[in-house]
Every structure is written in C-alpha cells, then in structure tokens.
Amino acid sequence: MKCITACLVSAVMFAAAASSAIARDDEAAYLPEAVAEAWGRYLAAREAGDSQAAGDAAMEAHRAAESEGVDTETRAILADTAGQFAFIRGQFPEARAVLGLAASLYGEMGESQTNSQVRMLALIAVTHFNEENSRGTLSGVDQVLAAAGPPGANPDRDKDIVSALMLRARTHWRDGSLSQAGSASLEALDVMEPYSIENFTSSGLMAFYAGVESALRRRHSDSAWWLAVADHLFREQDQGGHLMTVTDIWSRYARSRLTAGERRELISRLADAGFISAPAQEAAETELAEAEQEEVREAAAPDPNNRPARPINRRAPDYPPQAAAAGVDGVALVTFTVGANGRVRDAEVVFSAPHPVFGESALRAVRTWRYEPRLVDGVPTDHEGVQTTLDFRMAD
DSSP states (O other), X not given: OHXXXXXXXXXXXXXXXXXGGGGOHHHHTTSOHHHHHHHHHHHHHHHHTOHHHHHHHHHHHHHHHHHHXXXXXXXXXXXXXXXXXXXXXXXXXXHHHHHHHHHHHHHHTXXXXXXXXXXXXXXXXXXXXXXXXHHHHHHHHHHHHHHHXXXXXXXXXXXXXXXXXXXHHHHHHXXXXXXXXXXXXXXXXXXXXXXXGGGSTTHHHHHHHHHHHHHHTTOHHHHXXXXXXXXXHHHHTTOOTHHHHHHHHHHHHHHHTSOHHHHHHHHHHHHHHTOSOHHHHHHHXXXXXXXXXXXXXXXXXXXXXXXXXXXXXXXXXXXXXXHXXXXXXXXXXXXXXXXXXXXXXXXXXXXXXXXXXXXXXXXXXHTTOEEEOEEETTEEEOEEEEEEXXXXXXXX
C-alpha cells in the first residue's frame, strides 16, 4: 500500500497541474461561482500543504460542478481529483463512485483521454482489492484491460496494464489460486519486458509467483529461472524481507533439480540478461563445479562406502480438508536432516503458501519418511540441509 499511496499522491498532483486551466483568469468567468470558489480553496489548501482541506475542497468543487452542469472536461478533471483524495483517505465506496464518473466522462471525450480513463478504472480495481473483494477486483482488472487495449500502443497505458495484471496475480495468490497467480504474473512480466522489468517495483514478486507456479508444475528449468530472477530483483530493489530469504533457498533447491548442463545454461542466461551479480555468479559457478564433480562420481563405479542418504519410504502428505473443500492449491518448502539412523529430524517449514496448513501437512508427512543413511567411509552419518518441495494442486 505504501507504493500505491505514493503513486496516488503523485497522480493527484498531476491531475491538479493538468487542471490549471480551470483556474486561469480568462476562463474563471465561465465557471459558476460555487465551483470557482471551492476550486480556489482547493488550490490555496494544496499550496499550503493541507491535504485534508484540499480534499474537502476538491470534493465540494466536484459536487458543485455536477449540480451546475459545467462542461464535460471540467467535470472529468474535478471528479478525477476528488476521487483520488477519497481513495487516499480510504473512503473506497465514495472513491469508486467519483472515479467511475470520471472514467465515464473521459470515455466520452474520445481517444485523447483513454489514458486518463484507464487510470481511473485502475484505481477503482485497487479499491476493491483493498477491501478484499476478489470478484470486484478481478472484474475491475478486466475493465482496465478492455479499455486499455493491446499492450504496446502507449507507454503510460502499458504501465496501467502491468499494474492491473499484477493486481490480478496478487488477488489470485491471496485466494489460493497459485497457478492462476503465476499465469497472471507471466503476463505482467511479458508487458514489462520492453521497459526493463527492474524498473517495476513489484517485478520481484511477480517473478516469485511465476517461479512457484513452475515448481507446482514440476517445470524445474522455468522454476529455477524465475526464482533466480526474483532473488536478484529483491536484492537489487532492497525489498522482500523474509520472502527474499525464502527465494534464495528455493532458488538453490530448484537449481539442484537440474543437470549440470542445464545449470550452466541457466547461469549464462542470467548473466546475459543482467539478472545475476558478479558475486552471485561466482557462487553459482562454484556450486556448478561441485555438481559436475558429483555427476562424474555418479557416472563412475559407485562407492558403497560413500553415498548420500537414499529414500526408502516417503509417503505423500494429506491434502488439508478445508483447502480441498475450497479448491485451493498450495505448496510447501521443507528442510530437514536425515540422521545416522535414517530417520528425519529437525524438519521445518521454510515457506508455505497460501496458508500454513499446507506446511503443517507437509511437515507431518516428512517426519514419517525413512532413508538409508548417508555413508562416509562406510560410517552412517547425519545428512543435513536436505530440502524438498511438496505441492498440493487440485486437478485441472
């Protein structure tokens, strides 16, 4: 919400600047007195930095304009400005009504105001998201995309398309539809690409969603790519918190599912795209060298006295009943130690989405798993840092 609010403050200032024609001396005479008086108070409050008074005056100017029946452009600008202030105050029903009017008025003004119309519809979709109204959010996103048309026509419009697709992804994720969240994320990332995805604040989150969706579908190469991209973006943008830690762990796990050749290709692709720092590339290449050595050892005659822990029995986790009843997908990343006795210990959930019940179910299953223990010079030895992803996906 911090980013959304900051963007809206900028948008309000943009709308105010764009509406300066309302206050021009040569046009003031054409404004009804009630509109001109309220708008003058709005400008004075904005100049003084009093956002509360500015918002009140903007709403009064809007209502006066509607009552007096002024021209379409003035009504649109006043509704635009007043609606944004209502949004910032969290007055979402009122914001939707006023922004909806502004969108309609901009629509009447033709192609020249399409960007403004799309911007209004995008803010309306956000009001539904903030009220956790998924149906309203997704319907609002559809309206944004319909009004905006295909990507590529206008950079400003493309940014609103990206924002709408990200809102769709976040809504699906919050509702537990992880696959749909991943699909919407991929659409958003595709529209971002010509503008460089690093320039979009939530691009790391979108890459993370795409990586999780790929993991759910066992597309290890895609998962490794998107999780590595997410890890890089979180670090570059200094965001992510716990999610950044999760992404780093999961990214390494996803790479471990690839062959050495696939990992080399991944590192090269990340470097070409600028999605890996020099230290990270060095660490990945060291990791790769170790993997290649392991492949060589596995290809040679096996050494029965030196081998990793090997699974004997790994039962699948139970699908949480409440999640199954709701048709919700889930995924859990679990790390644990295989003891010298072949039993699992120190198991913990690194990440569980969209609800902790998936991690709880995964943990119960993992604790029952049995292994042939790791052998070092023929001696059973603890095997620490074992990781696994357990996915819960309803049939398509």
